[in-house]
Amino acid sequence: MFRLSVPARLVLARLTLPVMLLLALGLMIAGRANGRLTAALRLGLDDALTPAFRVMSRPMISLTRDDTALGAWVGMHRQILALRAENARLRRWQSVALALAAQNQALKSALHFVPTPTPEFFTARVIADNGGLYARSVLVSVPSGAPNLIDAIAMDGRGVVGRVVQSGLRSARVLLINDLNSRVPVAMGAAGAHALMVGTNGAMPSLQYWSPNHPPHEGEIVLTSAAGGVFPPGLPVGVVHYQGRNNPVVLPFAGLHRLQLLRLFDYHAAGQSQAQTATDQFAGNGP
């Protein structure tokens, strides 16, 4: 191995830190100038780290799942009580739902209603909570060979969680609805008054740009709206709550701080494939 003289090594040692600082500043400017560089690097790192994240999240999963010895021990009794209470509540709602379903069916048949395309979906496990100071996002592992999932809608068992903003070979990044950069067009209440749900980095996204003629009312349900074309209409998001006199927010149905399993609905693929079948049938070469 070749050896540098002592003064040369001293100079090199003194120069490393300033050179690295310049390099870091250069990276910052490059990342600012070209957003795709950051996205590509992030995607590569997420995909590379996915196996490690899967292994690391396994102990936590076995703690929280009921079919493992430890998980059952920790949560079974508490869960049974919670389930009994929920079951009683749901029974009451079931009759309401059945009545509404019948009414809905009758109304639809009166309207010649065309149903929205049924989306394909994947169930994906949250393997890393990648939130930063001003970012709320999670990393999910997707089966290899999954299509490009960008703009797929992520939901947990209760409501909309967010939207896929980055899709790799093994992983996908879901931007949560409470991220500062999240904007979701929503419809409020039975009248379906439009508004924009804006992430605030806190637990409850705020409601903005509602029409003065249709202000949000406390307790109204908030559903997604098709305005903008990314979200399909009618997915449950949350309920309206007034935090201040003039500060309506949304209490999300989804448990955003304890996400485990997400369903990723790919409405665009569904729309495209149905449109494709329709054109195929029209051209006479479909089934």
Place this chain on the structure above:
Amino acid sequence: MITWPSLWRDLDRAARHALPGCSIALVMVVASVPMLLPDPGAFRAAFVLISVFFWTLYRPAALPAPVVLILGVLLDLTGNSPLGLWAVLLLLNQAMVLALRRVLAKQGFFLVWLALAAGIVGTSGLEYLIRSLLVLQFLPIWPVVIQGVIGILLYPLSAPLLIRAHRGAAAPEHA
């Protein structure tokens, strides 16, 4: 000529040199496990900042500037912050600690903690300014405050582990 004892000793020495950088990267990955920590983003940044401060102060050779740069970029990529931001912040911290090293290394625990707290306050303020400047709007300030408080409180908790690593596993003179 390679003799076996000297090869083992070289390997041992290399492992001891790599320990600080590798352990910081490992903690960064483990802290991302869902539902483990309430605010993983703030925790990761605070822990990396503390570790860079500690190792630069007590064993600068263990955490050279290129490693700090890589750790900063990793933090930016996993935590959704602008690329290069934490690399710059960590390197500035390292430069500051290196400049004050002669005075600081002789001080006791509480003065070092105070210096670290000052460093965290400065770093958090700078981070807030840069991030607000990058998006040209005032961002909410409380996430930065929470991150700073986590950092300041985390040091006494992680110091015993860091000091043990510094005296034992990361010491090349024991190789």
